[in-house]
Amino acid sequence: MGLLLVPAGVYLYMRSGDAPVATSAPPVPFERFLAHTAMHATIERQEKPIHLAKPTDASLEAGAKLYRTDCAVCHGLPDQAPTPTAEGMYPRPPQFFRPHARKIDDPPGQVYWKVENGIRLTGMPAWRGSLSGAQARRITAFLEDGPSLPAPVTAVLEATPAKEKQKTKSKAGRLPRRG
Ligand code: HEC
Incomplete structure (x- = not known):
């Protein structure tokens, strides 16, 4: 009887209309934990060490180019405020380029795992189907390099979309290749 009380209690809580469904709802105790x-x-069980x-x-x-196209809307760019998309999410996507942002110090195998598989119920997409393994590795290396990025790379992140468009136009209107 006692054993049934727990699932029954959880079910009633879910049915009560008080469980947090909105991204704007406050976190429930122990949710993050x-x-x-x-x-x-x-x-830890699934990651495979990768060699970059x-x-x-x-x-x-x-x-950096892949990051701008696929990740920046959520994870931000240097010297830019988080986008409204990032601000509206729960959990909030970490802003990798904010001053004092936590440096990505997880082993590359873990970062790569997250990029490939996504993180359920957070909004972090799985990129396995849309980025090749080589592309996911390149983004992983770029993220791991974090604050020590050389100037030409930072320039890619800071280029305004208008400048990018001009560059694309001069290549006879062809779409930029990813890669
Ligand atoms: C739609 C929004 C969104 C996009 C686009 C997105 N992410 Fe995320 N990402 C998130 C969220 C939200 C989290 C936080 C998940 C959590 O709290 O566990 C996250 C977490 C991560 C983490 C783990 C960070 C940590 O501190 O452990 C990595 C690495 C990451 N994302 C990389 C990427 C890369 C690379 C791309 C682009 C290829 C990308 N993300 C695109 C939303 C996004």
């Missing part, structure tokens, strides 16, 4: 415990346990080639300016620039 439980979510992160499950995430770390899964990643020593990044060159060119590979970091390619990573």
Whole structure:
């Protein structure tokens, strides 16, 4: 009988209309703790160590371009305020380029795992289907390099969309290749 009380209680709570569904709802006690415990346990079991080639300016620039296209809307750009998309999410996506942002110090295998598989119930997408393994590696190397990015790479992140468009036009209107 006692055993049934717990699932019945959880069910009633879910039916009560008080459980947090909106991203704007306040967190419930232990929500972060439980979510992160499950995430770390899964990643630790599934991650495979990966070897990243020593990044060159060119590979970091390619990573920066992919980051701008696919990640910046949520994870931000240097010297820019978080976008309304990022502000409206729960949990908030970490802003990788804010001053004092936590440096990504997880092993590359873990960052790569998150990029490939996404993080359920957070809005962090899985990129496995849309980025090649090489592209995901390039972004991982770029993120791991964090604050020590060389100037030409930072320039890619800081280029305004207008400048990018001009560059694209001069290539006879062809769409930029990802990569
Ligand atoms: C729609 C929004 C969104 C987009 C686009 C997005 N992310 Fe995320 N990402 C998130 C959120 C939200 C989290 C935080 C998840 C959490 O709290 O566990 C996250 C977490 C991460 C983390 C883990 C950070 C940490 O501190 O452990 C990495 C790494 C990451 N994202 C990389 C990327 C990369 C690379 C891209 C682009 C290819 C990307 N994300 C695109 C929303 C997004």
